Amino acid sequence: MEHGGRIQAQGGNIEESESWDQGTPLLAITAYEYLENLKIKIGRREADLRSVGFDQAARYIDRMHARGGTDPAPPIIRKSYPQPPRPDQRRVDIEVYRGRAFVPEPRRETE
Amino acid sequence: MISHIYPNFLEDVQEYKASVRHWEELWRQVGKCELEKYQWTYPWISTGSPDILDGNPIFSAFSPVLLRGIRIIQHEPTSSKLEIQAWPDYVGGDIADPASIRELAISCALSSETARIALDLMRPWVAGSSVALSSETARIALDLMRPWVAGSSVPFGVKAGLLVPNTSSNSVESFYVPLEPAA
Numbered sequence: 001m002e003h004g005g006r007i008q009a010q011g012g013n014i015e016e017s018e019s020w021d022q023g024t025p026l027l028a029i030t031a032y033e034y035l036e037n038l039k040i041k042i043g044r045r046e047a048d049l050r051s052v053g054f055d056q057a058a059r060y061i062d063r064m065h066a067r068g069g070t071d072p073a074p075p076i077i078r079k080s081y082p083q084p085p086r087p088d089q090r091r092v093d094i095e096v097y098r099g100r101a102f103v104p105e106p107r108r109e110t111e
Numbered sequence: 112m113i114s115h116i117y118p119n120f121l122e123d124v125q126e127y128k129a130s131v132r133h134w135e136e137l138w139r140q141v142g143k144c145e146l147e148k149y150q151w152t153y154p155w156i157s158t159g160s161p162d163i164l165d166g167n168p169i170f171s172a173f174s175p176v177l178l179r180g181i182r183i184i185q186h187e188p189t190s191s192k193l194e195i196q197a198w199p200d201y202v203g204g205d206i207a208d209p210a211s212i213r214e215l216a217i218s219c220a221l222s223s224e225t226a227r228i229a230l231d232l233m234r235p236w237v238a239g240s241s242v243a244l245s246s247e248t249a250r251i252a253l254d255l256m257r258p259w260v261a262g263s264s265v266p267f268g269v270k271a272g273l274l275v276p277n278t279s280s281n282s283v284e285s286f287y288v289p290l291e292p293a294a
Contacts, residue, residue, distance in 0.1 A: 015205075064159055075157045076202065079167050083186040085196045085218050096159075097203050 003099030005077075007034045007057070009042050009050060011089035016041045025100035028065035032058065038092070046090070053092035056081035060094065061102045069103030070096055077101075115188040116221045120166065127164045130221060134170035134183055137230055145238045149174040156182055173212070177239050180214040183229065188220035195219035197232055 003026060006019035018034035020026050035054055039047035047054065060079055064070050070077060077096040085091060116133065120126040138153065145151070155173035158165055166185040173180045180202060188194060197217040204211030215236045219225040235241060 010200075060159070060165075063163070067160065071157070071160045075155060077159050078156050078182060078202065079158075080184060080216065080218065081167075083167055083184060083218065084189055084194060084220070087196070089196070089198055093200075095202065 001098070003101065005094070005096035005098070005101055007031065007038060008093040008095070009038050009046070009091075010093060011086070011091050012046060012049065014042050014046055014090075020101075025069055025103040026096075027105055028061055028069070028102045029105060031061045031102050035061075035092075049086075049088075049090050050082075050092055053081040053086075053090070056083065057092045057094055064102035065104055069100050072100060112191050113188075113193055113220075113222045113224060115191075116223065116226075118188050118220070120185065120221075121164070121187055124164065127166070130166070130169055130185055133221065133226070134185075137226055138170065138172065138233075140230060141233050141237050145234075149176040149179075149237065149239065151237055155180055172237075174237070178210075178212050179236065179239070180212050181233055181236060182214055182216045184216070184218040185221050186218060188222075193222070193224055195225040195228055197229075 001021045001023055003024060004019070004021040005026065006017045008015065008017040016038055018037050020030075020034075035058060039054065042050075057079070060081070077094070079094040081092045081094075117123075117126040117130045120130045135153075151172050151174045153170065153172035156168050156171035158167060168182045169185040170183040171181060182200075186194070195217065196219070197215065200214045200216050201208070202212040202214050215232065217229050217232060219229065
């Protein structure tokens with residue numbers, strides 16, 4: 001597949017992820033869904049402890065979405081949030097290891 | 112009291128570029144022999160686009176020989192204290208995947224002290240060894256931490272903190288660097 005990556009919640013004895021490996025670039029709207037799925041997977045308490053990390057990760061996706069997604073065929077992308085990190089290492093990581101991600105939804109053809 | 116370097120790097124493009132150069136210069140101090148022997152190259156990881164200047168990461172390098180990487184994240188200082196953390200991670204897989212890349216991640220507000228600690232962490236890593244600090248850097252770090260350690264109920268110090276936290280294992284898997292007391 002041409003496009004792959006994962007979004008992870010790590011630290012605090014937790015390692016949960018949402019990953020993709022597909023023929024089309026990951027939509028930003030799907031990435032937001034992955035963030036929400038991760039919050040459910042790790043539970044409310046752990047999600048709350050990572051609230052700043054989740055917010056910063058969402059802001060990064062916002063930023064990439066606004067510019068049309070990550071660059072075509074860039075090197076690996078890895079982001080760790082929050083920055084500065086929490087002392088207990090609870091964090092949210094974004095990894096795009098192949099292709100593009102966080103692209104807008106394709107425009108529908110209008111009559 | 113820490114004197115931070117390029118504290119406004121996220122607002123000032125010139126400071127950002129200077130920060131990048133600072134890390135590149137530090138990288139050259141890691142050791143030419145090891146860099147050549149293990150075919151280390153940089154940059155390795157993208158921020159997402161060349162116009163995304165968020166310091167996450169500000170420097171990265173990769174060795175295809177060792178299947179190891181280094182990722183440096185620079186953040187704005189939030190205090191006059193030493194601000195640095197480091198942790199091991201895996202890229203493209205997990206600990207069980209032999210094809211995954213082992214990564215040393217360091218996040219810090221740039222200062223001469225954090226740069227020195229980062230250099231001390233990187234040197235053994237680029238040579239294929241476990242991460243540990245020299246006794247001199249450990250002493251500096253401990254001196255800087257002592258005021259917070261003294262007022263903290265968290266078990267924190269040489270053993271539990273930065274230097275070689277697990278006395279039974281010096282491997283990167285057990286390596287963890289909280290340079291500030293846990294919340």
